[in-house]
Amino acid sequence: MLSEKVVKELISMPCFISNCNRLAYQLHMSQKDASQELLLELLEHRLRLWSNNDVTLALKRDLPSLKWKIKYARKDLVRLSHRDATREHDKVQMMAGMEPHVSSQSETLEALGRLPELFKNANTRDWAESVLRVGQRETLIRFNQTPRQFNNKLTKLCKYARQHRHQQPNSNTKELHILSEWNDLMVDPDTDDNCIQAFINSHQDYINEVIINTSLIKFQGKVLKDFAQAGKDKYTFNELMHTQYIKLEQELKENK
Structure with missing residues (x-):
């Protein structure tokens, strides 16, 4: 369990505050309630195995891993x-x-x-x-x-x-939703390989379809299971997702 001092430092982080504000907006609750929900989710799940020293070090070094845990704790709450x-x-x-x-x-x-x-x-x-x-x-x-x-x-x-x-449009809505999530992930400055791996794990069926239907990605298993070690295939995969998003968006516009 984190000490009161460390908790106060944690909830004062700009990243925590911005995710708290977004959570309040997404779930139509007060900032106070959103802050409490986000903190509890972090303490019970994402930061459950972190010690006071771990969190303090991450705060001092402004580590992306802590920001990532805060962001995905918010996403967990919204999903639930x-x-x-x-x-x-x-x-x-x-x-x-x-x-x-x-x-x-x-x-x-x-x-x-x-x-x-x-x-x-x-x-x-x-x-x-x-x-x-x-x-x-x-x-x-x-x-x-x-x-x-x-x-x-x-x-x-x-x-x-x-x-x-x-x-109502329904044929490509799910795919567009996934690709829009991908775009949001790519423009987020806090996104790292761990974030991308979490995204792939959440949409594995769709991602599997994308990489199976191309000869451009040499090591498909790496992209799916070990994105951080996928080398050049990481950039190829990014281009494929972006191209698919532009193509699908254009198709939907033309069908309106």
């Missing part, structure tokens, strides 16, 4: 939040007598992103976002509804969404 919201969404669908739709994290994020396109009415949009983010119980309180009113509204909205699904 969306996973819990998805579970709640499935539950309320079942309450409404519907077949639950098993969504991945990326699909839930896509759903939230598409709300402004699907529902033009601000109140309807806010209600749907509340269901996805916090579930039935909190939504009932926020919108002063009875369970019957909630279920009726959910049934109508799901019917409307199904009828308008053909208007």
Whole structure:
């Protein structure tokens, strides 16, 4: 367990503060709550095996490894939040007598992103976002509804969404989301080989497809399992991902 002094130094880091602010924005919570959640996540997981000396040394040397742990602790919290919201969404669908739709994290994020396109009415949009983010119980309180009113509204909205699904782009959305994440990673000055390896591990099926379908990468296993030691293939892989992003973005624009 880290000492109080080291904890105070940790939460005073510019990197910790910036990730705390972003977490507060992403999960719609206060900065104070975001700071507490991020600190607990770090202490219980990412920094669980770090001693006071380890953290103090990383602070003094401004090591990227510590910044990386803070950044991905925030990402862990966001991912867990969306996973819990998805579970709640499935539950309320079942309450409404519907077949639950098993969504991945990326699909839930896509759903939230598409709300402004699907529902033009601000109140309807806010209600749907509340269901996805916090579930039935909190939504009932926020919108002063009875369970019957909630279920009726959910049934109508799901019917409307199904009828308008053909208007929503879906063929390449997941791929574009992955490639956008990659671009964000590449422009982040704190990104190192460990960050890239974590990204590859999170999207291994897609990355495997990218490198299998090219003869430009000589040692595919290195890129997948040991990116830091992949040599020139690291730069080739970066170019492939960037090229694929530009190509896919252009295709989506042309199909609009």
